[in-house]
Amino acid sequence: xxxxxxxxxxxxxxxxxxxxxxxxxxxxxxxxxxxxxxxxxxxxxxxxxxxxxxxxxxxxxxxxxxxxxxxxxxxxxxxxxxxxxxxxxxxxxxxxxxxxxxxxxxxxxxxxxxxxxxxxxxxxxxxxxxxxxxxxxxxxxxxxxxxxxxxxxxxxxxxxxxxxxxxxxxxxxxxxxxxx
Numbered sequence: 055x056x057x058x059x060x061x062x063x064x065x066x067x068x069x070x071x072x073x074x075x076x077x078x079x080x081x082x083x084x085x086x087x088x089x090x091x092x093x094x095x096x097x098x099x100x101x102x103x104x105x106x107x108x109x110x111x112x113x114x115x116x117x118x119x120x121x122x123x124x125x126x127x128x129x130x131x132x133x134x135x136x137x138x139x140x141x142x143x144x145x146x147x148x149x150x151x152x153x154x155x156x157x158x159x160x161x162x163x164x165x166x167x168x169x170x171x172x173x174x175x176x177x178x179x180x181x182x183x184x185x186x187x188x189x190x191x192x193x194x195x196x197x198x199x200x201x202x203x204x205x206x207x208x209x210x211x212x213x214x215x216x217x218x219x220x221x222x223x224x225x226x227x228x229x230x231x232x233x234x
Contacts, residue, residue: 061119095121141205146198153192
């Protein structure tokens with residue numbers, strides 16, 4: 055019989071929490087990706103949400119597991135599993151369809167730290183795409199990094215992260231700043 059990996063178990067819990075939020079009318083799922091990279095034998099699952107289909111501000115959460123993570127779990131007692139790397143890298147990102155000026159970036163990062171905690175690494179990147187005659191698009195991305203592997207023992211953290219994502223979307227939507 056098939057014994058699911060930590061990645062699979064965490065994916066099921068994360069996906070269930072996200073779709074519960076959609077079922078309750080709090081958010082909508084706008085995109086989903088489930089990739090297996092056969093060249094590196096790695097997995098990535100990412101799901102994106104918004105407050106509504108029309109809302110351009112998006113939040114995504116990603117689970118990533120490498121061959122090393124899988125081997126650590128499937129080959130107990132090997133030199134690979136001695137460091138116990140069975141788990142996933144989890145990352146959260148927010149997409150904003152406008153450029154964020156430097157003075158507003160500190161406000162956004164501070165507001166997200168109030169939700170996610172000061173021990174997280176939060177970075178904001180803004181970019182402008184130019185064509186030969188004008189600005190084509192502006193975009194900002196805020197990334198929340200946890201700096202550690204998330205294991206099955208911390209599965210409840212995924213549920214909290216989904217709540218924090220929704221809270222962050224509401225906060226980002228309510229901020230008063232110029233959307234150029």
